[in-house]
Amino acid sequence: MSTSPAAETDVVVVGSGPNGLAAAVTLARAGLAVHVLESQETIGGGARTLDLGLAPGIVHDLCSAVHPLALASPFFAEFDLAARGVRAIAPEASYAQPLDDTPAAIAWRDVERTADGLGADGPAWRALLGTLSRDQDLVVELALGDKRSVPSALLTPRTLRTAPLFGALVALQGTPAWDLPFRTERARALLTGVAAHAIGQLPSLALGATASLLGTIAHGVGWPIPVGGSQAIVDALVADLRAHGGTVTSGHHVRTWRDVPPARAVLLDIPAPAAADVLTNRLPRPLEAMLRRVPHGDGAAKVDFVLSGPVPWRDPDVGRAGTQHLGGTRAEMARTEAEVASGRFPDRPLTLVSDPAVVDPGRVRDGLRPLWAYAHAPAGDRTDPTERVTAQIERFAPGFRDLVVASRAVPAAEMIHHNPALVGGDISQGRVTMARMIARPTPLPDPYRLDRTGWYLCSSATPPGPGVHGMAGLHAASRVLRSEFGIRELPSLAPTPGRAQESSV
Structure with a gap:
């Protein structure tokens, strides 16, 4: 009112x-x-x-659906959403990276479980993301400062370990040396998918920072989904x-x-x-x-689905994550982001997906459930993303099409109509560079x-x-x-x- x-x-x-x-x-x-x-x-x-209006009782998140920073940021940490009746539930797997020819890579909230699933790259993942997650509060303070003053986190002894490690991970993931220290495609793709929460060229320092921050939180408070x-x-x-x-x-x-x-x-x-x-x-x-x-940066094109059942992921563990990054290998994701930057909407766009019912069964009504998805698209692109997003999900979840009851597409050019801040679909309010x-x-x-x-x-x-x-x-x-x-x-x-x-x- x-x-x-x-x-x-x-x-x-x-x-x-x-x-x-x-x-x-x-x-x-x-x-x-x-x-x-x-x-x-x-x-x-x-x-x-x-x-x-896609199905009775089904509600959709217009823009943000999963909130890695809603529990981790200093503002919300003090505001204390839980004490105010907001249930934000972090799934057992923060995010997943399905691949075509090898088992999916899963970022479990438990860093040891994640490392165990990454084989030869488990020790490197544990040493980097595991170490940073233990000092999540410092990482968050370093990343979410005003960029004009010295964060108080820099004045603590723990920072002597955390800040250089965080900086090293950003530098590695943001430069042509980004394949170091990981040797397997599964680990490389897993971290690259996190970088895709920012839209820009790969590799780049800004996207490397995004991957480092959100990857750290994934093994800390996790990536929660608010109930309702x-x-x-x-x-x-x-x-x-x-x-x-x-x-x-x-x-x-x-x-x-x-x-x-x-x-x-x-x-x-x-x-x-x-x-x-x-x-x-x-x-x-x-x-x-x-x-x-x-x-303005490049944009997101949104598709809201109503499904008659859970997404039939080829690898069932993918469905246990709150967020799926659909882009294939690291090299493929770099190519598609380059296409977006050149003004072309890729045939296989980098797509982010979330099924809130994974942790919030109350979102299911009469057997129907919402599915949230968006694909990276050139700024102001007018292409209806429905078919390309559907095909990208079907690629990793055969039979997905048969579950679609209804959908609504919002091309990048039209995102501004339901949120005036999203000019051309730019969800970052400005090009993402360091x-x-x-x-x-x-x-x-x-x-x-x-x-x-x-x-x-x-x-x-x-x-x-x-x-x-x-x-x-x-x-x-x-x-x-x-x-x-x-x-x-x-x-x-x-x-x-x-x-x-x-x-x-």
Whole structure:
């Protein structure tokens, strides 16, 4: 239910994605009056779960479905989703990489079990990913910082072991030396599939960092799936915001600064070029030009399926994972990503798949279940991805076609219609390169502050980048508190005893 703001407020947040809501919750808990504006009729941005009308009672996650960072990020670790009634269940296998001619490679949450299944590469996997997973909190802090200050993790003795190892893994997986130290195709493909959660050329340092971070978490807290869908995370954030006096209005389009009610500070959870549009002629000209030049990355094309049964994976262990990376060998995945970068939608696109019913049987209704899938596609591509995604799943799960009851396709060019942040299907809000990940959206000392009149950017276009982790919102909110309100200490994000609104969503 929407609520209208007062005539004036302390803070307005434009956009209700996880970063916008993380910022709003942080600011409201600091005692500020906060109002969130959302252009869509539903709240949550890239973390919404909706009934698409494909089958009675079946709901689908519009964008994000599996959340490696929702339990691992410092924001959500303190926010404590479990204490608020959100059940996020990590399957026994975080992800799987089926192959054509050899047994599938499985990343079990248990690193020893994973290593045992990788044969000759087991010791290397254990030494790298196993060691890092024991220091998961440090790895996450190093990866999810604001890229402008020294993470506190670097000041601990454990970092002398963890940071160099993490850096070495990123460097190996991000350069032509990426086949080291693994000798088998199964281990190489298994880690490459994780890199595919970012869309870009393989190998590259940015995708190597993605593989290293998410691969570490896979053996730590795992890759959880929220019971009922991603909306559960959004609902918990909104409940906390309202419990602390915040308000939300949906269906409110912000095209220019004039569409924003008066406030001492405004945070924009939107892409960098869109922020330049909202503040046309109000920003310093060099900054406006830099924001407009932020290049969009290639895109995702989505297919939502309704199935009459579980996916019949050739290797049954693949179905025990919460996420499947369908791309074949490392060399094949590198070729298909190169095709995407050249503007061609591959015949066998790199495809990510998740069946939430693996850990959430409540998603099955009358024998029907949702299946979430997306394929990498060139930016703005208009190709209907249904047949290519279906064929890629059938390749590793013969008989899949016979289980499809209904489907809905969203080409990369049309992703923007259900989430305005996904321009051309770009789920990362900017091209994924190491330089762009560090200096996003600009190389300025403060990547969040837009001007001297209280306008800030808090979206995935800012550090630390894409993912449902809330950290861009938290970093931006900390600067708003300090610069606009003179508050230097962040409020506690932990559940407040006695507030019934926060205990269940």
